[in-house]
Amino acid sequence: MIKKFLILFFLFCAVIPFPASAELELGGYYKNDIYLLFTRKGKGIAADVNKLKLQIDYQLLENAEIYFSPYYVFLAKTEEIPLLDVTDLDKVTFDRAYVKVAFPFADVTAGRQRVAWGTGYVFNPTDIFNPFALTFAVADEDRPGIDAVRANFPLGPLSRFEAILLTDNEFSSLNKSKKGFKGKTNIGMYDLSLSYVALGDEGFQFGFDTAGELLGLGVRAEAAIINENADEDYSSKAILGWNYTFENGIGIDMEYFYNGEGQRDKSKYDWSGLFAGKIYQLGTDYLFFGLNKLLDEITTVSLSFLWNMNDSGFIVYPAFSRNIFENVDLNLEALIAGGDSGSEYKPSDAEDPSGLLGSNTLYIKFKCSF
């Protein structure tokens, strides 16, 4: 799909004379992330991930823009790491490449784009297009895009209707592609959304989310009912979260996640589904607790704790972030996994022979934006 899009784009460039007022904006960042992994089996592995990402925004017309975001990742490591999710090493990858046209009645975006649904901070049950795990520990900007056509119809300052069609299948079999609708509005002090996604194979997902204020707390809720296909039973997922900031600037955040697809008995965990990327969590009940504090205008410290309430496995994630120069950020972070053997965050060798899951990791991250 992306190749077709690029071919179309270059043909478009060749045929359409760009107006003199066309504006080109170039930005991006270079990231250098140093990882020190201490595997469950006691092995130490060092890795240095370098990522250069360009963000090219070409305003073709007053109401039309083309946006490209190619990136290149180079990884140096002390030994082979079976990185489960990294498929973009040593090559140029486009994680955004789309055309966006603003009509008076709608914004239409076609191409590789990010679709971020939901109000949850750590978990997003309704985010079926770009599902992501451990958002507090993994840079959200690294979330890959999806190939889709999306139209956003504004229905007022705070209301809109959104329609989306994934273009991951050939045109003749688009009925197998995910397609969805979402309506969003604001009532009182609350943002409210309802969504429906047809999953193909007669599967579907109903979703709901809200964010607002209750008794001085920032509150959020999100829920989804899923039926993967006509032969399967329904399952549900939901989050309930709140945040509060004290007068001294300390922020506190909690989020409970119910995962109806998971298991409360760890002996029934679907490890193969996890390794295959079909599911993101094994258990049913999770609790996130986070603290953050701005030490000064350029320094933030935070402590995140994620607890699988079913197997007592947990992740502790302390982080220190400082803007060391105008456009350069330094992050020092650690991911410490704990729990009984066989738990989600401390699997036994039988469940994860690589010994990588349940590793403790130190991160030193530099990011230079331009």
Next chain:
Amino acid sequence: MKYKFFIIALISCFLVAAVVMGTQALKLSGIDIIEQVDKNLTFSTAYFEAKMVIYIGDEAREKRMEMYSEGSEKGFAEFTYPARDKGVKYLRLGDQMWMYLPSVEKVIKIAGHMLRQSMMGSDYSYEDALESRKLLEKYNAHLKGEESLTVTQTKGGKEVKESRATYVVGLVAKVKEVTYYKRMLWVDKETFIPLKEELYAKSGKLLKISETETIEKFGDRFYPTKSVLKNLLRKDSRTEFIITKAQFDIKIPAGTFTQRNLTK
């Protein structure tokens, strides 16, 4: 002779009475003063280009932005500099606020006490940015006295110390929805712009001090174009807010104050 003396004494009494009554009539109450302040600081529509310079000890970080405002209910701001913050946008409608983060491509509602958090690392909180209603709608005003205040003013690009005659006005909240329960304002007698402001919590704790360094005249309105805010809960920090371009009572493009504009 007797009559002449009596007439002169009578005229003198009238003159003294007239002067005293005239002075009484000219003496402004706290409400009168804050009305003038509100008149200066509120507008139907406005466009600003501004920069925030955040000082942390010897270090400084500059952020630039463009802002649109309509009345006291609507606001839209987009950060244009530096690169790491470029494209961050804020929308304010009444007492609600949303933020768009380009790095995660998501609109986030800033709700509850999250509004107390620092805005873009500055001494300003989201609550400070949200605050736009007229002071008299939220506070009772009492004139505490008059003071000569020595302030640092920026004139012609140079900083000079200057003594200004001010009214000292105390404000106490009359509604619940206020960021600061109590405020003390030193209002310039000439321009009716607060030259200094102390912001207090309900407990009486002094939270922030704001000082105005530059005032410019736009038509018949005075407006502060450079001010400094110190958050006393932080050590060794201050934020300068400098308006580099201001336009009042302009036509704002349709659709500016919408969530659609956040994601454009």
